[in-house]
Amino acid sequence: xxxxxESGGEVLWDSQVTDPDLAVIDPRLSxxxxxxxxxxxxxxxxxxxxxxxxxxxxxxRVYKNGVLDFRGRVFRxxxxxxxxxxxxxxxxxxxxxxxxxxxxxxTAVTPTAFLQRLVADHNAQVLG
Numbered sequence: 380x381x382x383x384x385e386s387g388g389e390v391l392w393d394s395q396v397t398d399p400d401l402a403v404i405d406p407r408l409s410x411x412x413x414x415x416x417x418x419x420x421x422x423x424x425x426x427x428x429x430x431x432x433x434x435x436x437x438x439x440r441v442y443k444n445g446v447l448d449f450r451g452r453v454f455r456x457x458x459x460x461x462x463x464x465x466x467x468x469x470x471x472x473x474x475x476x477x478x479x480x481x482x483x484x485x486t487a488v489t490p491t492a493f494l495q496r497l498v499a500d501h502n503a504q505v506l507g
Contacts, residue, residue: 386432451473455467
């Protein structure tokens with residue numbers, strides 16, 4: 380079974396590569412029904428991607444045998460301790476967690492219109 384973790388088109392880790400400088404230490408992917416899921420791992424200070432993952436803006440993808448298995452954004456990076464940096468990635472379902480939607484009347488709103496409104500509010504906050 381092959382696992383690949385990448386961000387921004389750069390490979391963070393490939394389970395088939397044995398170079399210790401390209402390793403992700405202790406990767407853990409947790410998922411459950413109706414939850415965003417989470418990926419945690421450590422990067423060595425010698426890893427080429429060390430320091431290039433940014434909270435809230437970097438997105439990470441996990442592929443299992445070439446098929447996308449998980450997608451999320453980096454929500455926590457910790458200062459290096461003992462030569463390693465802890466990284467935590469929240470699943471894509473959590474992308475709206477930081478969005479504040481103003482009040483509006485839901486009595487005559489379709490589910491599609493409601494979701495379009497949430498996406499528009501989110502984009503206005505993130506992009507605006």
